[in-house]
Amino acid sequence: MNYTLHQLQIFLKICQLKSITKASEELHLTQPAVSIQLKNFQDQFPIPLTEVVGRKLYVTEFGKEIAQAAEKIVEEVNAINYKTLNYQGELSGRLKLSIVSTGKYVMPYFLSEFIRLNPGVELIIDVTNKSRVIESLELNEVDFALVSVLPKKLKVKNIELMQNSLYFIGSSQLNFKNPDDKKNIFENTSIIYREQGSATRTAMEKFITTNKFSVQKKIELMSNEAVKQAVLSGLGCSIMPLIGIKNDLKNNDLQIIPVKGLPISTTWNLIWLESKKLSPVANAYLDFLKFKKEEIINKDFSWIAKY
Incomplete structure (x- = not known):
């Protein structure tokens, strides 16, 4: 052979x-x-x-x-x-992460400089939903996971990255007869949900239930990008992370519809198993984040403050 x-x-x-x-x-x-x-x-x-x-x-x-x-x-x-x-004195090895789908708007900014400074590091990222992210962490398939809600059944360590805010979003082409009557907006407008297992969906359902809104028309889509495109088309409205719609708001394609109790605020956390023995690359990355996190937030996410 x-x-x-x-x-x-x-x-x-x-x-x-x-x-x-x-x-x-x-x-x-x-x-x-x-x-x-x-x-x-x-x-x-x-x-x-x-x-x-x-x-x-x-x-x-x-x-x-x-x-x-x-x-x-x-x-x-x-x-x-x-x-x-x-x-040869270079940091090398694999850095494996599993991140929730909306995390793709966040995590690359916290990785780019580290990878540039360490060309010997091979980066592997799996972008999926919350359930699969937690599963890959539990099975020790990855070094780190990015989530907006900490898992309750796993013993993990974490480092907080930045705030995650969710707003009620609609197409800029939509006009509501009585925008102050938010209950009717939820009852008379198609509401677009993420799939089961998504942290965004969980937060959205909790908000709707707490406020006793009755959703009559419900659409379910499998990714944040699919939800955004549906909202852009005027198919319905949704509660979405602000981080993923920056350009759409800037171009006036989407609008934030003020609703009492929103935005929902959570925190992006990079987590790892408490029992995991981290590799030299993983430890180096944690050190990098401790020194660079605030600088990255100020440089790449300062635009969030105006909302």
Whole structure:
């Protein structure tokens, strides 16, 4: 057998994504190039690694075992590269985070300078909903997680990053006959929710229940961006994090509708398991945040104060 590290990396990515097309996109390769490498890799084994059923790619049991071995090999190669950088005096290793979807408007600003200063650090971020974020933390799949509500069932440590404010948002094209009657706004307007498991949805439902608003028309969407686009189109209104609609407010495409009891204020927290032994990279990142957090907030998020 004469397979290459490149082939192992491609096969592993195909197994993870169950798609040649998605693997090619993530690896920044053409689809034919990935297909050729998969074929060349497969030709070295007498047993099929993958199979296509109904135009869908499946990994065989044998293929799964090869993928597990490939993952260990790739990790060992990465470890060799990191050790080389360490001997050269550079901070190196992986920094893995799982963040809630609205956190994508926040977390990059707290990472960019750290990554620029430490080119030997490989950054991996999974953007998903709150339930999956907590699960990945609990399973020790990541170093840190970004949440706006601290989990109750896990023992975690945390560092507060910045405030998260949620407002009632509508398209600027909407005109309300009696804007002071907020109860009627909720009853007569379609209200757009995030999916179950979202912290934004939990906060929104708590606010509506506490104020005894009756929502007659309810729409559920699976991401903050999808909710924003629906609100922009005039499909309905929603309670949304201010952090994700800066340009839409600036361009007068969206409006903040004043409602008593809003904004809802929470805090973005970077959390990690209390029992976790942090890597040198993770510890270095915490030190970076302690010194740079306020500077980043003042530089990149000062615009929030005017709302």
